[in-house]
Amino acid sequence: MSGDMTHDEGHGSVAVEQEHGHGVVAENPFADPGLPEHQPRLTDIDEKVARKSERIVAGLFILSALATIAFMVCYTEVPNNTATIVDFFPIGAISASNFALGLTLGVALFSMGAGAIYWARTLMTDVELPQERHLLESTPEDKAVAAAEFQQGLEDSAWKQRPLIRRTLIGAMAVLPLPALWILRDLGPLPGTTQRQTAWTAGELIINDNSISLDGTQGSGIKPEDLQVGTLVSASPAAVLTAGDNAVNMMTMSAILLVRMNPADIKSQQEIDWGYEGIVAFSKICTHVGCPVQLYEQQTHHMLCPCHQSTFDLSDNGRVVFGPAARSLPQLPITVNADGYLVAKAGFDQPVGPSFWERG
Amino acid sequence: MSTSTSNEEIVPTTLGGKASDYLDQRLGIAGAAKKNLRKIFPDHWSFMLGEVCLYSFIILLLSGIFLTLFFTPSMGEVTYNGSYTPLDGIKMSEAYASTLNISFDVRGGLLMRQIHHWAALVFVMGIMVHMLRIFFTGAFRKPRELNWLIGFTLFVLALLEGFAGYSLPDDLLSGTGLRIMQGIILSIPIVGTYLSYFFFGGLFPGHVLIPRLFTVHILLVPGIILALITAHLILVFYQKHTQWAGPGRTNENVVGLPLMPVYMAKAGGFFFVVFGFIALLGGLVSINPIWDYGPYVPTQITAGSQPDFYIGFFEGALRMMPNWEINAWGHTLSLNILIPAVVVPGILFTGLAIYPFFEAWVTGDKREHHILDRPRNMPTRTAIGVAGIVFYGIGWINGGNDLVATHFNLSVETITWVDRVLIFVGPVFGFWLTRRICFGLQRRDRDKVLHGRESGIITRSPEGQFSEIHTPLPQGDLHKLTAHDVHRPLTLTEVTDSNGVPAPKLRLAKLRARATRWYFGERVEKPTEEEYRQAISSGHH
Numbered sequence: 001m002s003g004d005m006t007h008d009e010g011h012g013s014v015a016v017e018q019e020h021g022h023g024v025v026a027e028n029p030f031a032d033p034g035l036p037e038h039q040p041r042l043t044d045i046d047e048k049v050a051r052k053s054e055r056i057v058a059g060l061f062i063l064s065a066l067a068t069i070a071f072m073v074c075y076t077e078v079p080n081n082t083a084t085i086v087d088f089f090p091i092g093a094i095s096a097s098n099f100a101l102g103l104t105l106g107v108a109l110f111s112m113g114a115g116a117i118y119w120a121r122t123l124m125t126d127v128e129l130p131q132e133r134h135l136l137e138s139t140p141e142d143k144a145v146a147a148a149e150f151q152q153g154l155e156d157s158a159w160k161q162r163p164l165i166r167r168t169l170i171g172a173m174a175v176l177p178l179p180a181l182w183i184l185r186d187l188g189p190l191p192g193t194t195q196r197q198t199a200w201t202a203g204e205l206i207i208n209d210n211s212i213s214l215d216g217t218q219g220s221g222i223k224p225e226d227l228q229v230g231t232l233v234s235a236s237p238a239a240v241l242t243a244g245d246n247a248v249n250m251m252t253m254s255a256i257l258l259v260r261m262n263p264a265d266i267k268s269q270q271e272i273d274w275g276y277e278g279i280v281a282f283s284k285i286c287t288h289v290g291c292p293v294q295l296y297e298q299q300t301h302h303m304l305c306p307c308h309q310s311t312f313d314l315s316d317n318g319r320v321v322f323g324p325a326a327r328s329l330p331q332l333p334i335t336v337n338a339d340g341y342l343v344a345k346a347g348f349d350q351p352v353g354p355s356f357w358e359r360g
Numbered sequence: 361m362s363t364s365t366s367n368e369e370i371v372p373t374t375l376g377g378k379a380s381d382y383l384d385q386r387l388g389i390a391g392a393a394k395k396n397l398r399k400i401f402p403d404h405w406s407f408m409l410g411e412v413c414l415y416s417f418i419i420l421l422l423s424g425i426f427l428t429l430f431f432t433p434s435m436g437e438v439t440y441n442g443s444y445t446p447l448d449g450i451k452m453s454e455a456y457a458s459t460l461n462i463s464f465d466v467r468g469g470l471l472m473r474q475i476h477h478w479a480a481l482v483f484v485m486g487i488m489v490h491m492l493r494i495f496f497t498g499a500f501r502k503p504r505e506l507n508w509l510i511g512f513t514l515f516v517l518a519l520l521e522g523f524a525g526y527s528l529p530d531d532l533l534s535g536t537g538l539r540i541m542q543g544i545i546l547s548i549p550i551v552g553t554y555l556s557y558f559f560f561g562g563l564f565p566g567h568v569l570i571p572r573l574f575t576v577h578i579l580l581v582p583g584i585i586l587a588l589i590t591a592h593l594i595l596v597f598y599q600k601h602t603q604w605a606g607p608g609r610t611n612e613n614v615v616g617l618p619l620m621p622v623y624m625a626k627a628g629g630f631f632f633v634v635f636g637f638i639a640l641l642g643g644l645v646s647i648n649p650i651w652d653y654g655p656y657v658p659t660q661i662t663a664g665s666q667p668d669f670y671i672g673f674f675e676g677a678l679r680m681m682p683n684w685e686i687n688a689w690g691h692t693l694s695l696n697i698l699i700p701a702v703v704v705p706g707i708l709f710t711g712l713a714i715y716p717f718f719e720a721w722v723t724g725d726k727r728e729h730h731i732l733d734r735p736r737n738m739p740t741r742t743a744i745g746v747a748g749i750v751f752y753g754i755g756w757i758n759g760g761n762d763l764v765a766t767h768f769n770l771s772v773e774t775i776t777w778v779d780r781v782l783i784f785v786g787p788v789f790g791f792w793l794t795r796r797i798c799f800g801l802q803r804r805d806r807d808k809v810l811h812g813r814e815s816g817i818i819t820r821s822p823e824g825q826f827s828e829i830h831t832p833l834p835q836g837d838l839h840k841l842t843a844h845d846v847h848r849p850l851t852l853t854e855v856t857d858s859n860g861v862p863a864p865k866l867r868l869a870k871l872r873a874r875a876t877r878w879y880f881g882e883r884v885e886k887p888t889e890e891e892y893r894q895a896i897s898s899g900h901h
Contacts, residue, residue: 030842033835035608098470102643110636116629130613131400187558249563252658289543308679326685354543356553360690
């Protein structure tokens with residue numbers, strides 16, 4: 001470290017100011033020399049250069065006007081449909097209408113701006129001028145006058161002599177904003193226990209999501225023999241088919257995944273018992289912040305949530321093996337009904353999805 | 361009859377002159393024009409960053425108004441039969457269907473959507489870079505602390521506004537973002553579940569969210585932003601712009617070019633340049649192709665889901681956090697969500713907001729500052745800024761840990777663990793390194809002042825010794841390189857400046873003395889006049 005570095009631990013080193021009697025350089029060598037002299041630009045001294053600048057600026061303005069007209073022409077003349085595209089490196093395929101409109105609008109605006117800036121830089125003054133800056137603080141006299149005026153106003157109102165008015169006013173003002181909160185009460189219903197409920201009850205038919213019709217009212221159940229070992233199916237309770245407007249909310253709470261594993265791969269006896277011949281059902285809603293889990297690794301039986309990479313082991317009670325989720329994926333006990341379709345044996349034994357304060 | 365008066369009446373002859381005279385007789389505008397038309401603004405490239413934010417906001421307003429003419433803010437379900445055939449017959453919300461309509465059937469609609477989205481990204485990015493410029497140059501110091509707070513509020517509102525707008529099209533990606541937001545709201549202790557039910561009108565996703573967000577996005581937040589930008593600019597105008605040190609530039613003046621015509625042309629022209637640039641982006645570079653994502657269905661998701669860049673830090677923090685959760689007395693406290701989504705951003709943003717006041721407390725500096733600091737001359741502040749950037753950056757990168765994993769063939773677990781370590785180690789290292797670099801740069805400035813610039817001319821002395829001639833700096837440069845203050849740590853007596861200080865205040869005073877030592881204990885002194893004279897008389901080496 002060179003000697004110019006100062007290190008101290010709070011003793012407040014004193015910069016030594018030495019007085020020199022016999023003058024070497026009398027004045028301060030670091031003094032402000034004042035604004036440097038203006039250096040003229042070529043356009044300031046050579047009219048030919050200035051005229052060239054003028055032509056460039058005018059050219060940019062003309063280009064802008066032409067592009068503006070081109071924009072209006074392109075609006076009607078370039079067809080706006082998914083079949084008419086332009087495709088070139090490195091931009092890739094893009095709607096021709098969008099391309100033409102964006103290009104002409106961009107050129108119209110850009111050259112307008114470039115012209116103005118070029119004008120300012122070459123032909124307008126570049127002589128720097130100083131302007132005085134006054135400190136913002138008021139003079140002591142002004143402050144005193146302002147304080148006196150305020151005091152006078154206070155006295156004229158009898159604010160100090162009438163504490164009853166003062167206190168009741170402050171109190172009333174304090175409660176007055178509360179209705180603004182009150183009136184927001186009907187923004188939504190109280191949670192009650194809805195955050196704990198799903199549509200799953202004993203005997204509820206499991207519907208294959210892929211079989212649900214476009215209008216959402218038809219869907220078919222799943223038989224165990226439909227599922228090979230290693231298959232993954234997204235499924236919903238049959239109740240969503242008749243839920244109407246409420247279907248999306250219901251699916252958000254009740255979506256499940258069915259996976260068929262080799263029963264020998266399943267590490268937990270309870271998981272085997274809650275499944276059916278190696279078919280197990282888990283909530284599809286991540287216990288972290290509620291994204292649907294979706295990425296399944298067949299060999300390890302790991303299920304990954306694409307949002308924050310929480311990873312659950314579906315062969316071990318849906319245990320968390322990595323990531324920010326704190327709780328296992330809840331398992332839904334299943335069985336088959338008299339027709340041979342997979343149904344819920346019971347509802348979930350715990351709330352599904354993200355944690356909440358009342359969950360416990 | 362003629363009566364001569366001392367102040368002669370000016371009779372306007374031109375149309376413009378008549379119009380201004382008409383206005384002046386009613387509004388007295390000549391007074392304001394006299395003061396402001398030739399107002400001086402200093403020139404530096406970094407002063408345009410704030411302009412970028414202002415202009416992109418205007419572009420957002422213009423393109424946004426166009427979009428509201430065609431967008432339907434409704435979660436009502438419709439079956440799509442529009443011109444984008446891959447989604448033909450699919451059930452979707454009216455919001456999503458109308459966004460498809462804007463993208464495919466309204467001429468110029470896609471362009472406006474893409475301009476709107478690009479402008480939003482430029483707006484937020486511009487605010488971030490502008491804020492960093494203000495931070496690293498100390499432009500937030502007295503008297504501009506209040507404007508820093510206004511700017512900070514604008515930053516927070518811009519994030520909120522961006523998220524709300526991103527959520528409106530109701531596509532699969534934006535719906536997933538809302539689901540994550542709902543999970544975060546649920547994690548708030550005591551009131552979280554209630555807030556979520558009030559916000560979404562019941563269970564997620566409900567039927568009311570899009571119209572509510574629409575009002576927030578097009579009226580409430582932009583209205584506040586517009587008001588605050590106005591206040592921000594009025595303060596810039598009133599307090600006058602800061603400037604860099606240099607010959608002729610002092611704390612009591614502002615040196616630059618006049619508003620009319622130079623800045624009218626430059627700033628006005630720059631608006632069109634920014635607009636043109638964003639229009640070209642909107643025309644040529646596809647952004648947020650919502651038709652590729654499909655409508656939002658809460659049970660579907662795509663791999664590699666990514667938010668807009670400004671949400672990346674929060675996303676990364678969520679991904680990074682270990683899975684801690686406390687269950688006790690019948691309640692659940694989700695630290696795994698609360699810490700990364702609420703506590704850490706809360707600390708980071710509070711720190712950002714109060715930094716000017718903290719630094720003023722540390723330095724004890726009560727003067728007005730209109731000359732900017734070069735970042736190297738305030739090493740500790742600069743290092744704090746860099747540490748903050750590193751912290752934010754690591755979180756941001758972790759927000760794309762899955763994409764890093766697939767692009768570089770790494771395991772997502774490894775990346776997450778590396779980031780978990782780096783988010784603590786990185787800022788400390790960045791802090792240390794930045795201070796070293798600042799001290800080094802300060803020493804180089806000092807050498808330049810004392811020994812001049814290397815001329816590149818090598819001479820050989822009669823004794824055969826080679827040496828390089830150093831040319832002394834012109835006085836303007838000498839002044840510029842020595843114009844800054846070298847702060848010193850405050851001693852305990854300076855902090856308290858009296859004897860009988862009560863104990864709690866004494867503890868605070870000790871803390872303050874320690875903080876100033878941390879800031880200024882190690883420093884590079886400016887060359888003194890004496891040193892300069894000695895260096896000169898010993899012959900520029």
